[in-house]
Each structure stands twice: as C-alpha cells, then as structure tokens.
Amino acid sequence: MTDTAVPDLAATPVAAPAADVGPDPVSDGYREYAPLLTASPTGAAGEANFAAWVPRTPLPPVLPRETGGLLVAGGHITQEQLDRALEASRTQGGYVGEHLVARGDIHALTLYRVLATLWQAPLVDLAHERVDEEMLRGIGSRQILAQGWIPVRREGDTLVVATTVEPTAALLDQVRAAMGVDRLDVRTITPRDYALAVGSVFRNALLHDVTDGLADAQPERSARVSLYRWQQVAPVALIVLCVVGLVLAPSPTVVALLVVANLALGASVSFKLFASLRYPWVVVRERWRDRRRRRLVALDAGPGDPPTAPPVIADRDLPVYTILVPAFHEANVIGKVIDNLDQLDYPKSKLDVLVLLEEDDTDTIAAARAARPPSYVRIVIVPRGVPQTKPRACNYGLSFARGSLVVIFDAEDRPEPDQLRRVVADFARDRADRAAGGTGAPLVCVQCALNYSNAGYNVLTRMFAIEYTQWFDMMLPGLDGTGIPIPLGGTSNHFDTEMLRLLGGWDPYNVTEDADLGMRASALGFRVGVNSSTTWEEACSQTGAWIKQRTRWIKGYMITAAVNFRHPVKFYRATGPLGLVGLTGLILGTPAAFVLYPLLLALTLVTFVFGRSVDLDIPPWLVDLGIANFVIGNGATIIVSALIATRRHGWRIGVYAVLNPLYWVLHSVAAWRAAWQTLFTPHHWEKTPHGLSEDGDDDE
Missing domain, CATH: 3.90.550.10 (Spore Coat Polysaccharide Biosynthesis Protein SpsA; Chain A)
Incomplete structure (x- = not known):
C-alpha cells in the first residue's frame, strides 16, 4: 500500500526536541523497560517488530503510569514541556499528548510508542499487515473513522483489533458486541496509519x-x-x-x-x-x-x-x-x-x-x-x-x-x-x-x-x-x-x-x-x-x-x-x-x-x-x-x-x-x-x- 491513495497524516515528521535523545534511567525498574520506549518501531527487514519494544506483562509499580510521566522518564520531553501541556489541557481541554504533539514537543509516533507501552497493546503498522475486508462488510468508512478502532483479522477464535484510542473496558465490550467475539488481541495504531488503513480498505x-x-x-x-x-x-x-x-x-x-x-x-x-x-x-x-x-x-x-x-x-x-x-x-x-x-x-x-x-x-x-x-x-x-x-x-x-x-x-x-x-x-x-x-x-x-x-x-x-x-x-x-x-x-x-x-x-x-x-x-x-x-x-x-x-x-x-x-x-x-x-x-x-x-x-x-x-x-x-x-x-x-x-x-x-x-x-x-x-x-x-x-x- 502506498500513501498516494489515502491521507498522509505525517508526511514530514516534526524534528524531535533536544530532550528526545534517549532514556535517563531513574530506577532499576525503569532501566529494564527503557529499551521498550526508545527502540525503532520496525526491524532491519522493514517488518513490524513489536515484541522488541512493547511489553506483554504489567508495568512495574516504579514506572510512572501517566502518559506525561512516561514521556519525561523516557527523556522524550522535559518537565517544563509537560507542565505547559498540562496547563494547556486544563485551559483548552483535550489530552496532554495532543498538546505536546501540537506544540511540536514530541512526534506523534513517539507518543504512540509510549501509549502502546501504557496500554500494553503492541504498536501495529497496517502498511505491513493485510486487513480482512470481509469483516468490514456492512460497516461504512465514516463509522470506522468515528469509532477509532478497526478489526484487522481473525486468528482462530481471537479477533485482532487495532485502536487509536485507549482500549478501555467499555471500548472492548463495544468491540465484542459489534463483532460477535469474546477473545480480543488489541494493537495500537497511530492516527496517521489508522486513516491510511481506512482510506485503503x-x-x-x-x-x-x-x-x-x-x-x-x-x-x-x-x-x-x-x-x-x-x-x-x-x-x-x-x-x-x-x-x-x-x-x-x-x-x-x-x-x-x-x-x-x-x-x-x-x-x-x-x-x-x-x-x-x-x-x-x-x-x-x-x-x-x-x-x-x-x-x-x-x-x-x-x-x-x-x-x-x-x-x-x-x-x-x-x-x-x-x-x-x-x-x-x-x-x-x-x-x-x-x-x-x-x-x-x-x-x-x-x-x-x-x-x-x-x-x-x-x-x-x-x-x-x-x-x-x-x-x-x-x-x-x-x-x-x-x-x-x-x-x-x-x-x-x-x-x-x-x-x-x-x-x-x-x-x-x-x-x-x-x-x-x-x-x-x-x-x-x-x-x-x-x-x-x-x-x-x-x-x-x-x-x-x-x-x-x-x-x-x-x-x-x-x-x-x-x-x-x-x-x-x-x-x-x-x-x-x-x-x-x-x-x-x-x-x-x-x-x-x-x-x-x-x-x-x-x-x-x-x-x-x-x-x-x-x-x-x-x-x-x-x-x-x-x-x-x-x-x-x-x-x-x-x-x-x-x-x-x-x-x-x-x-x-x-x-x-x-x-x-x-x-x-x-x-x-x-x-x-x-x-x-x-x-x-x-x-x-x-x-x-x-x-x-x-x-x-x-x-x-x-x-x-x-x-x-x-x-x-x-x-x-x-x-x-x-x-x-x-x-x-x-x-x-x-x-x-x-x-x-x-x-x-x-x-x-x-x-x-x-x-x-x-x-x-x-x-x-x-x-x-x-x-x-x-x-x-x-x-x-x-x-x-x-x-x-x-x-x-x-x-x-
């Protein structure tokens, strides 16, 4: 799939700030997980390499659970940048991550790497994975874009789902009811890749x-x-x-x-x-x-x-x-x-x-x-x-x-x-x-x-x-x-x-x-x-x-x-x-x-x-x-x-x-x-x- 047929949501990445140069370990627990927050999202062959940097086990208690805390702990933003984003979120509404990306403090891909870690849902690049279009029959593109998640494929009795929003319990219940399944394997996808996938399908x-x-x-x-x-x-x-x-x-x-x-x-x-x-x-x-x-x-x-x-x-x-x-x-x-x-x-x-x-x-x-x-x-x-x-x-x-x-x-x-x-x-x-x-x-x-x-x-x-x-x-x-x-x-x-x-x-x-x-x-x-x-x-x-x-x-x-x-x-x-x-x-x-x-x-x-x-x-x-x-x-x-x-x-x-x-x-x-x-x-x-x-x- 090429990006000439669908929205190119991040054609030119915003330059990373000086603070986004690697982890600054603050504890033994974080040192263990630091590579998961900074590794490249793709392997040498260009294929998705999720396991190398997204955990499948719960995060240790010592690691900050909030998105902003993870970004600061990982050295992706400074505390001053986080404070500005928190103030913007308080006065303008919206999520902290949205304000960080809008100000150019962090790139959207870096944000979603961290969110994938926090959500414990591997980051997926649907440019390298085929979406089973049969599952989308009867569902319009507008509905898919509005709901923020898309079914990718079935693996036995498990449905692989990619989401650009937090996979809360309510969201997962919605997916189960809409798709008629009980078992879900949730993946994270950036808004750019999500729109690319919808435009392609x-x-x-x-x-x-x-x-x-x-x-x-x-x-x-x-x-x-x-x-x-x-x-x-x-x-x-x-x-x-x-x-x-x-x-x-x-x-x-x-x-x-x-x-x-x-x-x-x-x-x-x-x-x-x-x-x-x-x-x-x-x-x-x-x-x-x-x-x-x-x-x-x-x-x-x-x-x-x-x-x-x-x-x-x-x-x-x-x-x-x-x-x-x-x-x-x-x-x-x-x-x-x-x-x-x-x-x-x-x-x-x-x-x-x-x-x-x-x-x-x-x-x-x-x-x-x-x-x-x-x-x-x-x-x-x-x-x-x-x-x-x-x-x-x-x-x-x-x-x-x-x-x-x-x-x-x-x-x-x-x-x-x-x-x-x-x-x-x-x-x-x-x-x-x-x-x-x-x-x-x-x-x-x-x-x-x-x-x-x-x-x-x-x-x-x-x-x-x-x-x-x-x-x-x-x-x-x-x-x-x-x-x-x-x-x-x-x-x-x-x-x-x-x-x-x-x-x-x-x-x-x-x-x-x-x-x-x-x-x-x-x-x-x-x-x-x-x-x-x-x-x-x-x-x-x-x-x-x-x-x-x-x-x-x-x-x-x-x-x-x-x-x-x-x-x-x-x-x-x-x-x-x-x-x-x-x-x-x-x-x-x-x-x-x-x-x-x-x-x-x-x-x-x-x-x-x-x-x-x-x-x-x-x-x-x-x-x-x-x-x-x-x-x-x-x-x-x-x-x-x-x-x-x-x-x-x-x-x-x-x-x-x-x-x-x-x-x-x-x-x-x-x-x-x-x-x-x-x-x-x-x-x-x-x-x-x-x-x-x-x-x-x-x-x-």
Missing part, C-alpha cells in the same frame, strides 16, 4: 461516495446531467430563431431582443442595488441589537457591578475545527497558506487542517512536504478520478474531517486571525436562539467576507477588488435576514459538519459548487449567515486568466440555475417567493445580464454617436428606456461600488469604479464563453493560476 467506496453520492441520492439536485434535453435544445432553438428573425424581420427582432435585454439588465442591477442599499439598515439594526445585549448583560450583573461585554467562548469549550485546503498545481504558494493558517488565533490542538492534493500533482505534493507542516496539518492525497474538480477533493477531505465545524480556504488565502472564533460564536448564538424558542431555519453555514491583498497591482486587480468589496461588504450582508438564498463564495464558507453531510456535501459536477450549495441549503430548509471577518486572497492580474476564471463562475451560475429550474414549482414550494426571487434575480439574472449587455451597450453607443440615423424602426420609448437603463444602472452601480471600495481600500482604488461599463464588457466575453461551455463542456474546470503578482499596495 474503503478506497472504492470513498471514491464513489465523493463523486456520485449526491447524484445517486438526489439526482434532481446534481449537475451530473447538467442540462436536460429540453434545456439543451431551448437555447440553440432560441439562437436559430434570432438569426432567422434578423434576416427576415430585423426591426421586430431587434425590438424584441432589446426588450428582453432591458428586462434582464434592469432586474439584475435592481436586485444587486436593493441588497447593497439595504446594508446600511442592517448595520444600524446590528448595532441596536448589540447595545440591547450589552444592556441586558449589565442588568444581569447587578447594581453594584460594572457592565461587562457578553462572555467570550473559553478555549476549552471551542470545538475541533477542520480546515480543508484544496490545491492543484499550487507548488509555488502551498507553503504560504500553511504559514498563514499558523497565524490563526485558535488552539492548535483543536485544529484539523487537511491539505487536499491530487494524486498526480507530484510537484505540489513535494512542495507541501518540503514546507514541513506542523502536526495539526495532514496532507491528504486525493485518488485519481473524474471529474477532477475542487468540490470532489473537498468531499474526499470531508470524509476524514474530525471537526464539528469545517471551512474551506484556498491555497493563497490569508484569513484574519480571529475568524474561526467569530464563526464559532455565530453558531453558538444560533443554537441559543433556537433553544430559546426561535423559529428560524437552522444555521448551516457562515460566509465570511473575501477581498484582495493585491488590489493595487494593476487596473484589473483594482476592478476585481471593487467588485468583490461590493459583493461581500454590502450585497451579501444586505441579503442576510431577508429569506433570499445567499450564494456562497468559493472559500471561507464555514459549515456545521454534520449538517453539511446531510446536505450531501459539494456537487463535484458543478464548477461553482459554492453557489449551488447555497441554493440547495435554502431548498432543504437551512440558512446561510454572513460574517464581516475577511479572508485576503490574490486577485487574478492577467486578463486571459481572469476571463477563464470568470467563464467558470458564470458557467456554474448557468448550470445551478438549470438544475433548480428543472422543477420550478417544487423549488418554489421549498423556498417560497423569496427563494424564487434569489434564483431568478441573482443566479439566472447575473449571467443573463452579462450575455445581453452588449446589446444595450451597442444601442447606447449608436444613439449617442449616430443619433437616430440607424433606421431599424425602434420605438423612441424603447431607445429612451434602454439608454436610461444603461446610464442609470451603470451610474448607480458606479456610485455604490465606489463608496464601499473607498471605505475598504481608499479613494485610489474606489475611483476606478468609473470603469465599470468597460469591466462589464470582459464579463460579457466570459459569459458567451460560459454559454458555449455549458452546452458542450459543462464539467470542464479552467484552473486559475496563483502567485502571478505580489501583494499590491491599496494606496498606490
């Missing part, structure tokens, strides 16, 4: 689940079949009809197209302006609610006590947080994201970072291992498969997630340090509200703000930053609380892990899996919230790469609209009129406006340049409406986006909002490419390169 089942699980369970919500036959035929027939109309009856055809273009652009711009202009009211509302909460806290404190802020969630009450980092051909930036995540203000013992790398991406795999990631970072190798997309990789990582909350960060992301804590507070507030009798939909996801650290690099990055600032700083917060479905961004969306699994995870056949998942969450009765904590990314600085990236995004919106409009009445019943407004005004309206934008641009230019000399018998009211729609729509968008971009980045960025009409031309190019790909290559993923520019100064 369940490889085919995992690949099916992460690729086709949603499509099999909810085919009407999956883009495996991107367009139904009628959805493929309709746009082609419409184009043919327009061409024939322009030849046989040009004036009526142009009038009809202009009416449709006005409706599409007007609806899209109006929707976005409504959401953006609602944002100031949301700010006022949240400030009022915050003041009210503080007054209530002050009243509860008593007349003689000073007012205090609402309590902060203590470290020991914070949940384990899984971070998924999908990366493909990102060798030049993968080390940076590992460094960025190390800056998060969150207990390292409660971080579960999975760097998701494709099996054939050997350069990024090598770069990730060379970065020497800390112990809480696991390198997960995603097996080859089709489609080779980001959502498929995320589904694979979700299978191995340990956290009760999970978030996606892209390879170039730099989240603000307190982001995880703020999102934990959002989920806690939602649970408290519903426990107090609130009737709102359960919160499944919190979308944090995205923005660009290289906004000032060139004109394109400035326009990209202006667009993102309006989207994440105004529009999405403005939609929050309206009941209109919120489309997710491709990163920094934080999920309740079990709710995400109930939703079916991400659709690997949808190239904007984020927007799709936001709509699916709404249709299934969940709610998406927003948080102003920002994740900084790298804006695409090259026009060709930008068009490819935007093509994928618009194509995903088209496919998401097509999937949800398969059964519009059913969608309406599930989400209500506001859901239909969001689907029509945003998911469908955005690509429609981009596709039809050149018509209104051409009408406006022709009218202003040539007057009314072009004889197409266009009614004057339609010309006036088109010009007003174009000028007022663009003007309002310029003003709103300039204001919010100036607040975020300064006026030297905000002033570029006047170029929005030209920026939309690029969107139109991408939209027509997207329409073509939607018909002929719906699952094709055009990769966005990163690391093309250094961080730009916003004020330059």
Whole structure:
C-alpha cells in the first residue's frame, strides 16, 4: 500500500526536541523497560517488530503510569514541556499528548510508542499487515473513522483489533458486541496509519461516495446531467430563431431582443442595488441589537457591578475545527497558506487542517512536504478520478474531517486571525436562539467576507477588488435576514459538519459548487449567515486568466440555475417567493445580464454617436428606456461600488469604479464563453493560476 491513495497524516515528521535523545534511567525498574520506549518501531527487514519494544506483562509499580510521566522518564520531553501541556489541557481541554504533539514537543509516533507501552497493546503498522475486508462488510468508512478502532483479522477464535484510542473496558465490550467475539488481541495504531488503513480498505467506496453520492441520492439536485434535453435544445432553438428573425424581420427582432435585454439588465442591477442599499439598515439594526445585549448583560450583573461585554467562548469549550485546503498545481504558494493558517488565533490542538492534493500533482505534493507542516496539518492525497474538480477533493477531505465545524480556504488565502472564533460564536448564538424558542431555519453555514491583498497591482486587480468589496461588504450582508438564498463564495464558507453531510456535501459536477450549495441549503430548509471577518486572497492580474476564471463562475451560475429550474414549482414550494426571487434575480439574472449587455451597450453607443440615423424602426420609448437603463444602472452601480471600495481600500482604488461599463464588457466575453461551455463542456474546470503578482499596495 502506498500513501498516494489515502491521507498522509505525517508526511514530514516534526524534528524531535533536544530532550528526545534517549532514556535517563531513574530506577532499576525503569532501566529494564527503557529499551521498550526508545527502540525503532520496525526491524532491519522493514517488518513490524513489536515484541522488541512493547511489553506483554504489567508495568512495574516504579514506572510512572501517566502518559506525561512516561514521556519525561523516557527523556522524550522535559518537565517544563509537560507542565505547559498540562496547563494547556486544563485551559483548552483535550489530552496532554495532543498538546505536546501540537506544540511540536514530541512526534506523534513517539507518543504512540509510549501509549502502546501504557496500554500494553503492541504498536501495529497496517502498511505491513493485510486487513480482512470481509469483516468490514456492512460497516461504512465514516463509522470506522468515528469509532477509532478497526478489526484487522481473525486468528482462530481471537479477533485482532487495532485502536487509536485507549482500549478501555467499555471500548472492548463495544468491540465484542459489534463483532460477535469474546477473545480480543488489541494493537495500537497511530492516527496517521489508522486513516491510511481506512482510506485503503474503503478506497472504492470513498471514491464513489465523493463523486456520485449526491447524484445517486438526489439526482434532481446534481449537475451530473447538467442540462436536460429540453434545456439543451431551448437555447440553440432560441439562437436559430434570432438569426432567422434578423434576416427576415430585423426591426421586430431587434425590438424584441432589446426588450428582453432591458428586462434582464434592469432586474439584475435592481436586485444587486436593493441588497447593497439595504446594508446600511442592517448595520444600524446590528448595532441596536448589540447595545440591547450589552444592556441586558449589565442588568444581569447587578447594581453594584460594572457592565461587562457578553462572555467570550473559553478555549476549552471551542470545538475541533477542520480546515480543508484544496490545491492543484499550487507548488509555488502551498507553503504560504500553511504559514498563514499558523497565524490563526485558535488552539492548535483543536485544529484539523487537511491539505487536499491530487494524486498526480507530484510537484505540489513535494512542495507541501518540503514546507514541513506542523502536526495539526495532514496532507491528504486525493485518488485519481473524474471529474477532477475542487468540490470532489473537498468531499474526499470531508470524509476524514474530525471537526464539528469545517471551512474551506484556498491555497493563497490569508484569513484574519480571529475568524474561526467569530464563526464559532455565530453558531453558538444560533443554537441559543433556537433553544430559546426561535423559529428560524437552522444555521448551516457562515460566509465570511473575501477581498484582495493585491488590489493595487494593476487596473484589473483594482476592478476585481471593487467588485468583490461590493459583493461581500454590502450585497451579501444586505441579503442576510431577508429569506433570499445567499450564494456562497468559493472559500471561507464555514459549515456545521454534520449538517453539511446531510446536505450531501459539494456537487463535484458543478464548477461553482459554492453557489449551488447555497441554493440547495435554502431548498432543504437551512440558512446561510454572513460574517464581516475577511479572508485576503490574490486577485487574478492577467486578463486571459481572469476571463477563464470568470467563464467558470458564470458557467456554474448557468448550470445551478438549470438544475433548480428543472422543477420550478417544487423549488418554489421549498423556498417560497423569496427563494424564487434569489434564483431568478441573482443566479439566472447575473449571467443573463452579462450575455445581453452588449446589446444595450451597442444601442447606447449608436444613439449617442449616430443619433437616430440607424433606421431599424425602434420605438423612441424603447431607445429612451434602454439608454436610461444603461446610464442609470451603470451610474448607480458606479456610485455604490465606489463608496464601499473607498471605505475598504481608499479613494485610489474606489475611483476606478468609473470603469465599470468597460469591466462589464470582459464579463460579457466570459459569459458567451460560459454559454458555449455549458452546452458542450459543462464539467470542464479552467484552473486559475496563483502567485502571478505580489501583494499590491491599496494606496498606490
């Protein structure tokens, strides 16, 4: 078995501390057992050599029974390191060993050697032992990962079991009941090897689940079949009809197209302006609610006590947080994201970072291992498969997630340090509200703000930053609380892990899996919230790469609209009129406006340049409406986006909002490419390169 098919949980061992140089005998009893704590886990031939270093007899009383005591007695850590780990365990929760490994004081393999000694269960390496897969029939990989033990084989009437958790009497009773045996031979296995074994044994089942699980369970919500036959035929027939109309009856055809273009652009711009202009009211509302909460806290404190802020969630009450980092051909930036995540203000013992790398991406795999990631970072190798997309990789990582909350960060992301804590507070507030009798939909996801650290690099990055600032700083917060479905961004969306699994995870056949998942969450009765904590990314600085990236995004919106409009009445019943407004005004309206934008641009230019000399018998009211729609729509968008971009980045960025009409031309190019790909290559993923520019100064 190789580690290219399954999670690589310790690709680059953490360097051992200076204290980890061998035993320091403290008694005759320990001197007898010292070799058992320090010997190599494998023999000269590479086979497991358990008997050489793990006892089968009870430990002598003189040897400390606690894990920390054994580690200190064996010279693996110092007393000072143990004291720090004990304090971290007291304040943050968790086991002492977890904190020692998270701080880099000891390597996980050394810890489990000692645990094997303490548990009197030989350490096993399942890379050298075959797991009897017949015993696992009817047991899913998720159950095996959750329970912490796996049956290895039968030896007569004895079952060999490997465990990564302490083999307590209760656990052994659970194993006997589940497997129908009385006699057990217990072995110890490291978390890394445990996940390797599960990934190997369940490889085919995992690949099916992460690729086709949603499509099999909810085919009407999956883009495996991107367009139904009628959805493929309709746009082609419409184009043919327009061409024939322009030849046989040009004036009526142009009038009809202009009416449709006005409706599409007007609806899209109006929707976005409504959401953006609602944002100031949301700010006022949240400030009022915050003041009210503080007054209530002050009243509860008593007349003689000073007012205090609402309590902060203590470290020991914070949940384990899984971070998924999908990366493909990102060798030049993968080390940076590992460094960025190390800056998060969150207990390292409660971080579960999975760097998701494709099996054939050997350069990024090598770069990730060379970065020497800390112990809480696991390198997960995603097996080859089709489609080779980001959502498929995320589904694979979700299978191995340990956290009760999970978030996606892209390879170039730099989240603000307190982001995880703020999102934990959002989920806690939602649970408290519903426990107090609130009737709102359960919160499944919190979308944090995205923005660009290289906004000032060139004109394109400035326009990209202006667009993102309006989207994440105004529009999405403005939609929050309206009941209109919120489309997710491709990163920094934080999920309740079990709710995400109930939703079916991400659709690997949808190239904007984020927007799709936001709509699916709404249709299934969940709610998406927003948080102003920002994740900084790298804006695409090259026009060709930008068009490819935007093509994928618009194509995903088209496919998401097509999937949800398969059964519009059913969608309406599930989400209500506001859901239909969001689907029509945003998911469908955005690509429609981009596709039809050149018509209104051409009408406006022709009218202003040539007057009314072009004889197409266009009614004057339609010309006036088109010009007003174009000028007022663009003007309002310029003003709103300039204001919010100036607040975020300064006026030297905000002033570029006047170029929005030209920026939309690029969107139109991408939209027509997207329409073509939607018909002929719906699952094709055009990769966005990163690391093309250094961080730009916003004020330059």
